[in-house]
Amino acid sequence: MDENGFWRLIEDCQPGVPDPDAKHLAGTLTTRLAAGPLYAVIGFAEHLSWALYRLDRREYGRELSGDVFLYTRAAVVAAGPKAYERVLGDPAEFVPYSTGLVWAESLLYVPDRAYEHITGEEWGRSTRYSYESYSNAAGWADS
Template sequence: MMMTWAGFWALIGTLGGRADEDGCNRLAVELSARPVLDIRGFAERLSEALYRLDQEKFGTLPVADLTLPDGEPFPQSGDGFLYSRCAVVAAGQSVWESVFFDVDRFAPYTASTCDGEPLLYVSDQAYRLATGEEWDRSTRYCFETFSNRDGWPHLQA
């Protein structure tokens, strides 16, 4: 049976709202003590949570704390947008749910100081700790920027 959303969000809650290296390492250790099925379930839920956030309304927000030399907004890069989505997930279920109803709630997570990248590696690290092997994983949902075609309607042919 796949990990429930409640189980996923409970694990995310151990991060204390931030996907920093220390928190993500602790989460990986905690996850590694569980069955491999739970590690896979966590990876599936994480990929789906990130996929659902892969939307134009969030990806076209400028970086919150940067401007171009001419004073214009600084656009998010594809990787930067992925790391912002990770930061939103790490902030917890209530934040993740709220951004869908108010795009302005997503904006602070675009700041250059708000990097959720370490969350991407929790499942891999947990699997390695649990099995001693590298995990060449694939999940049902691709979380790379622009993967959610419904979230980027102007890119559809």
Template sequence: MLTDDEFWELVATLGARPDAQDDTPYEELTEKLAQGPVDRITGFAEVLARQLYELDRRYLAQGTGLSDDGFLYARCAVVVAGREVVATVLADKAAFAPYATDEAAHAESILDVASNAYRLKTGREWDHIEKFDYETGSNEKWW
């Protein structure tokens, strides 16, 4: 498995730039994950899903004008920005606004990292289903 600290170290390799329109950091992270054991890849997917699930809150989505997918991509941007940003957004709704943009939507690339790493490592299609559903509206407690 993967600890939260290990997850955030891996995410930090993306450069905390969710608005960057460059796939290179995501490709490098994919390759790095593929060099390790499969359980590290699935662990990355699990921690990512949990982080996105925790950010799935109606009060963050309201007033942004984002579609369900857009809100998911904005949550990806918050995760790409780093652990401290996630904590800040959860504590202060106003801190979410800079991530609810079209530019930050490129951070959705983090959603493909684990499946691409798995395919690169094993040559097989990704069939792992994470414990937490990160689709918009899945966190019933906060919707």
């Protein structure tokens, strides 16, 4: 799965109604990925972690706890590629997501659940980039 495929899948699985905790999106993504090849699940996990890692920067999370910051970044990804690019381009666009009213923790578990469905085993995964809050050292370096 390439980056365009990742974002296309996010867009294709978005519900037509408000989904403030991304549970519908996460369920649909899991179902789609679980029906496909394992490499698609791995590719999705890699692109998800990269997207979250890119948002792991001081200008977005300086006043948020680790969990709140992670779930808020996931909400930005769940909003789709246009919203994601707006936030990357202007940190002020992150503010509406950081209210705590829109979290997308469920998005984080999509690869694990799809992997388990396909293999019958838990995934002790690691991805190239960590999506954990404050793991992007360059994003948190003093400017």
